[in-house]
Amino acid sequence: MGNSKTAIITGSTRGIGLATADKLQKEGYNVVIFCRHEEHAQEAKNQLIAPEKTLALTGDVRKEKDIENIVEKTIDKWGKIDILVNNAGKAIYKPIQETSLEEWEDVVDTNAKGTFLFSKKVIPKMKKEGSGKIINISSGLGLSGQANYSAYSMSKFAVVGLTEVLADELQEIKSYAVCPGGVATKLHLDIHPWENPDNMMKPEHIAEEIMNLIYSEKESGYIHKVFS
Numbered sequence: 055m056g057n058s059k060t061a062i063i064t065g066s067t068r069g070i071g072l073a074t075a076d077k078l079q080k081e082g083y084n085v086v087i088f089c090r091h092e093e094h095a096q097e098a099k100n101q102l103i104a105p106e107k108t109l110a111l112t113g114d115v116r117k118e119k120d121i122e123n124i125v126e127k128t129i130d131k132w133g134k135i136d137i138l139v140n141n142a143g144k145a146i147y148k149p150i151q152e153t154s155l156e157e158w159e160d161v162v163d164t165n166a167k168g169t170f171l172f173s174k175k176v177i178p179k180m181k182k183e184g185s186g187k188i189i190n191i192s193s194g195l196g197l198s199g200q201a202n203y204s205a206y207s208m209s210k211f212a213v214v215g216l217t218e219v220l221a222d223e224l225q226e227i228k229s230y231a232v233c234p235g236g237v238a239t240k241l242h243l244d245i246h247p248w249e250n251p252d253n254m255m256k257p258e259h260i261a262e263e264i265m266n267l268i269y270s271e272k273e274s275g276y277i278h279k280v281f282s
Contacts, residue, residue, distance in 0.1 A: 056151060075098075076102055
């Protein structure tokens with residue numbers, strides 16, 4: 055199994071997640087990437103510098119059995135989980151009265167429920183090793199709500215809250231939240247097509263901030279705001 059550290063990154067086949075997987079591999083990590091479509095997971099694996107240190111899987115962060123499967127396959131292959139980056143996300147941009155319950159549930163289940171479930175399933179594995187870090191990707195909208203983001207903002211506030219709960223509950227495992235402003239990702243540009251990506255932060259910048267937290271000795275529960 056080797057002595058390399060292992061990281062699971064959710065929402066990892068593009069954008070911030072893929073950029074983070076790339077930076078982790080450059081630091082010698084084994085990485086687990088996944089999405090709901092096998093071909094997309096394999097395409098992402100082929101973009102990384104060390105495919106042999108990449109486990110590409112399929113799964114849905116909203117489904118407990120899928121998460122259990124990913125965690126167990128990671129342990130079977132590499133024996134431990136050192137880092138979890140909860141990055142998977144969805145967003146809609148609509149006034150609350152135009153937001154259907156189904157749309158709201160899809161966003162909240164992906165962003166909040168997925169972060170809760172993945173953390174819950176990984177924590178026992180980290181406790182067994184006596185250490186670990188959980189990095190939760192929230193948003194500036196998880197700190198201050200704005201019009202048209204009822205589902206997204208609620209879900210990202212929940213991510214910040216969970217980060218603080220984990221810090222209070224866990225001694226050997228550190229949890230941090232990253233709260234970026236606008237990032238030039240497909241997720242963001244799909245719902246903000248009028249914005250110019252050249253004027254926005256790049257996924258690689260957020261990935262670098264995630265790496266800084268991984269190596270940081272900051273107190274657990276730290277909320278890292280990244281707006282430029």
